[in-house]
Structures are given as structure tokens and as C-alpha cells.
Amino acid sequence: MARDLTKTRALFERAKQVIPYGVNSNFRYWGDEETLVATRGEGAYIWDADGNRYIDYRLAFGPIILGHAYPAVVERVAEAIRDGTTFAWTTPLEVQVAERIVRMTGVDQVRLSNTGTEATMHALRIARAYTSRERFIKFEGQYHGMYDYVLFTTAGTPASALGSRRNPINVQMSSGIPEGIRRYVINLPFNDVERLEETVEARWHELAAIIVEPLLGNAAGILPRPGWLEKIRELCDRYGIVLIFDEVKTGFRIANGGAQEYFGVRADLVTYAKAMGNGFPIAAIGGRREVMATVEPGRVSHGGTYTGNAVGTAAADATLEVLETKPIIKTIFRRGRQLMEGIHEILTRADIPHAMTGLPPIFSFILGTDEEPVDFRGYIQGDEDLYEALVMALIERGVMPDADGREPWFLCYSHDEEVIADTLTAFEDAVREVKSRS
Numbered sequence: 001m002a003r004d005l006t007k008t009r010a011l012f013e014r015a016k017q018v019i020p021y022g023v024n025s026n027f028r029y030w031g032d033e034e035t036l037v038a039t040r041g042e043g044a045y046i047w048d049a050d051g052n053r054y055i056d057y058r059l060a061f062g063p064i065i066l067g068h069a070y071p072a073v074v075e076r077v078a079e080a081i082r083d084g085t086t087f088a089w090t091t092p093l094e095v096q097v098a099e100r101i102v103r104m105t106g107v108d109q110v111r112l113s114n115t116g117t118e119a120t121m122h123a124l125r126i127a128r129a130y131t132s133r134e135r136f137i138k139f140e141g142q143y144h145g146m147y148d149y150v151l152f153t154t155a156g157t158p159a160s161a162l163g164s165r166r167n168p169i170n171v172q173m174s175s176g177i178p179e180g181i182r183r184y185v186i187n188l189p190f191n192d193v194e195r196l197e198e199t200v201e202a203r204w205h206e207l208a209a210i211i212v213e214p215l216l217g218n219a220a221g222i223l224p225r226p227g228w229l230e231k232i233r234e235l236c237d238r239y240g241i242v243l244i245f246d247e248v249k250t251g252f253r254i255a256n257g258g259a260q261e262y263f264g265v266r267a268d269l270v271t272y273a274k275a276m277g278n279g280f281p282i283a284a285i286g287g288r289r290e291v292m293a294t295v296e297p298g299r300v301s302h303g304g305t306y307t308g309n310a311v312g313t314a315a316a317d318a319t320l321e322v323l324e325t326k327p328i329i330k331t332i333f334r335r336g337r338q339l340m341e342g343i344h345e346i347l348t349r350a351d352i353p354h355a356m357t358g359l360p361p362i363f364s365f366i367l368g369t370d371e372e373p374v375d376f377r378g379y380i381q382g383d384e385d386l387y388e389a390l391v392m393a394l395i396e397r398g399v400m401p402d403a404d405g406r407e408p409w410f411l412c413y414s415h416d417e418e419v420i421a422d423t424l425t426a427f428e429d430a431v432r433e434v435k436s437r438s
């Protein structure tokens with residue numbers, strides 16, 4: 001029996017009257033029939049306006065690491081904001097959060113921002129100021145935020161537009177970007193050492209930065225091949241290029257020290273957001289002292305009215321304290337592994353070719369091929385229609401990953417063993433339904 005979505009649809013109709021497409025971020029628009037209106041979240045669950053409950057694996061695209069409305073975080077924020085929220089002065093809370101980030105990640109210094117977009121935008125500026133160069137390399141399928149410089153060849157790029165591997169095309173992801181901006185970005189395939197070496201050797205003198213998502217958190221969590229991140233590090237060292245790890249999705253999710261700790265490679269600058277605030281708006285740029293020192297009043301700009309505000313900063317303080325004092329990420333790995341193994345078994349039994357991708361706290365899978373993708377070009381070989389059909393059948397059963405398989409399944413500490421077991425029961429059922437239709 002299909003869910004009742006009467007109230008949800010009525011609210012969405014109202015939303016469309018006053019908000020373009022009824023959403024405040026384009027990624028949330030799933031079409032007029034499927035876009036939901038959410039009213040509540042608690043732990044591993046969210047509810048729509050009709051009271052339908054879903055086990056949430058979108059987790060707002062990753063920030064929820066502990067659980068929705070996690071009491072320790074909500075209480076710390078409520079307590080902090082009673083004393084005011086923003087003063088345009090440094091607060092003790094900001095000092096404490098910066099100390100936590102330094103301790104947990106091993107960076108020398110941090111500046112706080114509000115969103116991942118702001119963090120990567122400032123990181124690129126710092127890299128340019130530090131090197132006196134202007135261009136940068138990113139990798140196909142990577143997303144770094146909503147500003148003009150980085151909106152090229154993100155995970156929404158159609159396969160036919162990518163161009164050849166030898167000479168990739170910068171695919172502009174939005175109208176309204178000035179024509180000249182595309183000259184600053186170079187997109188290359190992830191995990192392709194030969195292409196990277198060739199490009200850096202030819203163009204190092206104009207390269208300020210290589211910005212990399214250490215695993216492709218916007219393209220199914222595709223993993224770096226052994227040696228790949230080390231190779232990027234080596235090339236940056238040899239040619240004086242700033243290495244930026246964009247850890248907006250991996251930070252405080254795959255280890256307390258993020259991808260730097262997990263993969264054992266250190267960047268010059270690192271950007272954090274999402275999991276550091278368990279759903280509150282807070283971000284950070286961290287890095288080596290010498291590079292961070294580039295942010296100098298009157299010379300290299302970083303800031304904003306709300307940077308370090310009490311809401312996001314208190315949320316980060318509480319979230320990071322829980323992560324630092326309890327085996328949260330270890331537990332998430334264990335449960336995520338159970339879920340990945342369960343999914344793999346069910347798909348194998350159903351004779352559906354598939355390959356699992358990513359790490360247990362941030363994973364996905366592709367269908368229709370059993371070849372594990374190593375880059376965005378490999379990912380789009382998968383059967384995206386079958387994936388979407390499977391997810392829609394799951395959502396009907398109260399389990400909600402994103403319908404777009406590029407957006408990984410995110411786990412949080414509130415996905416306990418019972419939730420995982422319920423998910424696998426629904427998954428088995430959804431696979432049966434999708435198979436019976438084909």
C-alpha cells in the first residue's frame with residue numbers, strides 16, 4: 001500500500017508559491033511528486049508532514065554524525081545562546097573549539113566559517129595568496145560548494161559531456177557563471193597518476209592548489225587507490241603547490257582526525273563542516289601554521305558576520321566532545337560494515353551484479369556491473385535507473401537513502417543494530433519487488 005502523502009503534498013504546493021521549486025537548495029527537489037516536507041527528526045529517524053517515519057541515510061547530506069536532535073548537542077546550544085549569539089569579538093567557546101580541532105586533527109591552526117562552501121572558497125584564496133599563482137586542479141565528480149570557481153564537472157555531469165580522459169572538458173554546472181572563470185580550474189580523473197603527473201609537470205608554475213576530496217564523497221564514496229594521495233602530496237611538495245583536503249564530508253566521520261588520519265597523508269590546508277556540528281551550521285579551515293599565517297588582517301581576507309557564532313560553535317563543542325570521549329566512529333564503522341555486508345549478500349543472492357564503494361560511515365554501491373569504480377567515469381557505467389527504482393521501493397518501506405547513488409549512504413551513531421536489521425529486512429523486500437518488475 002502506498003504511503004499517504006496528502007499533507008506533505010499540500011504543504012509542498014504552498015512552498016512552491018513562495019519558494020522557487022519549493023526548496024531552499026536545488027539538490028532537494030525530487031520532482032513535484034516525490035519532494036518531501038519533513039517535520040521532525042530524532043536519532044536515526046525523520047518524519048514527513050503526514051507522520052510517515054523513515055530511517056534516514058541521507059542525514060541531510062552528511063552532517064548528522066550522532067543522530068537527529070541529539071540531546072547533548074541541543075542542550076549545549078540552548079545553554080550557550082542564552083548569553084547572546086554573536087559579538088564581533090573572540091569568545092572562549094571559539095578558543096575551546098579551535099583547541100579541540102587542533103588536538104583531534106593535528107592541524108596547527110584553524111579559522112571558523114559557517115558552511116563548507118565558505119571554507120573551501122577561503123582555502124583556495126589562501127592557497128593563491130600563499131603561492132602567488134591562480135589556477136587549481138580538482139577532480140571529476142568532486143563538489144566543493146556553490147561558488148563560481150568550483151562549479152565545474154561536479155557529480156551531476158552527464159557522461160557524454162566529460163570529454164576524453166586525455167583532455168577532459170570543464171563542464172559548467174550552472175548558468176550565470178562568468179565566462180572567464182573556467183580558465184582557473186583544471187578537472188582531471190580521480191586516481192589517474194599518469195594524467196596528474198603530466199599536467200602538474202607541464203603547468204606547475206601556474207598552479208596554486210590541488211583540492212581533493214580524499215574519497216569521492218559526492219560520487220558514491222569512491223576510494224583513493226593505494227599511493228594516490230601520497231602521489232598528490234609528493235607532487236605538491238616538489239612543485240610548491242598547496243594541497244587542500246576537502247574534508248567537508250570525511251572530516252569527523254571516517255576518523256576523529258578525518259582522512260588525514262585514516263589514509264595517513266597530511267595536507268597543507270583542510271576544510272571541515274558537516275559532521276563537526278551534527279547538523280548546525282559550522283565549518284573550519286585548518287592547516288599548517290606557515291600557510292594559515294597567510295590570513296593576515298588587511299592583506300588576505302577571511303571572515304564574515306557570523307563566523308564563530310555561538311549557535312554553530314556550541315554545537316561543534318558538544319559534538320567534538322562526544323566524538324573525542326566515546327568510541328563513536330568505531331561503533332559507526334562496525335554497524336556500517338554490518339549494513340554493507342548485508343546489502344552485498346542480498347544483492348548476491350538476487351543475482352544482481354553490483355560493487356560496493358566507500359567506507360562504512362559513508363558508502364554506496366553501483367548496480368549492473370561488478371567492477372568497483374575508481375573514478376567518476378567508472379561510476380557512471382552503473383545502472384542508475386535500477387538504483388533509483390530500488391531506492392524508491394525502500395522509501396516506500398520507510399528506509400531513506402538518496403535516490404541518486406552518487407550521494408552516499410551516511411551512518412550515524414543512532415543507527416543501532418535494530419535499525420540496521422530493519423533496514424536489511426526492507427532492503428530484501430525492495431530487491432524482491434524491483435526484480436519482480438523486470
Ligand code: PMP
Binds near residue numbers: 116120143144217246
Ligand atoms: N565540499 C564538499 C566535499 C561537500 O560535500 C560539500 C557539500 N555537500 C561542500 C563542500 C559544500 O558545503 P556546504 O553545503 O556546507 O556549503
